[in-house]
Amino acid sequence: MIPDQTAAHQDHAEKSRTLSRLRDNDKTVSGSDEDIRGRMVKDKDGQDLGKIEGLMIDDVEHKVRFIEVATGGFLGLGERKSFIPVEAITRIAADEVHIDRTREHVAGAPLYDPTVATVDANYFFGLYPYYGY
Numbered sequence: 001m002i003p004d005q006t007a008a009h010q011d012h013a014e015k016s017r018t019l020s021r022l023r024d025n026d027k028t029v030s031g032s033d034e035d036i037r038g039r040m041v042k043d044k045d046g047q048d049l050g051k052i053e054g055l056m057i058d059d060v061e062h063k064v065r066f067i068e069v070a071t072g073g074f075l076g077l078g079e080r081k082s083f084i085p086v087e088a089i090t091r092i093a094a095d096e097v098h099i100d101r102t103r104e105h106v107a108g109a110p111l112y113d114p115t116v117a118t119v120d121a122n123y124f125f126g127l128y129p130y131y132g133y
Contacts, residue, residue: 018059019124020059039097044099045103050071053070056083061128065124067097068081082112087131110123
């Protein structure tokens with residue numbers, strides 16, 4: 001590593017990582033064909049999990065880290081949010097995204113509490129071990 005890269009790396013390491021929704025920032029995806037929001041998510045057995053409502057980005061490296069999937073409910077009532085690491089994505093089709101976990105595994109993930117997650121990014125980074133990453 002050259003000195004400039006080392007200094008930049010240390011700056012990133014010193015920053016506290018936070019996650020936020022892509023739509024809450026001035027960031028966009030490179031093209032509409034790459035925007036997976038609105039697509040259905042299917043588990044490794046082909047079962048529907050829900051629809052991708054958002055993308056969570058790392059505010060330090062500006063990379064998408066999680067997909068926000070809304071499941072169940074009717075007109076927003078009784079709906080549950082699941083956050084799945086992007087590493088779980090195995091295939092992206094025109095109208096659906098496939099992941100390498102079962103519906104039951106996703107349902108067993110730690111519950112999303114917006115009051116905790118907006119204050120403590122450790123909630124999100126704690127999901128990596130649950131999903132095996």
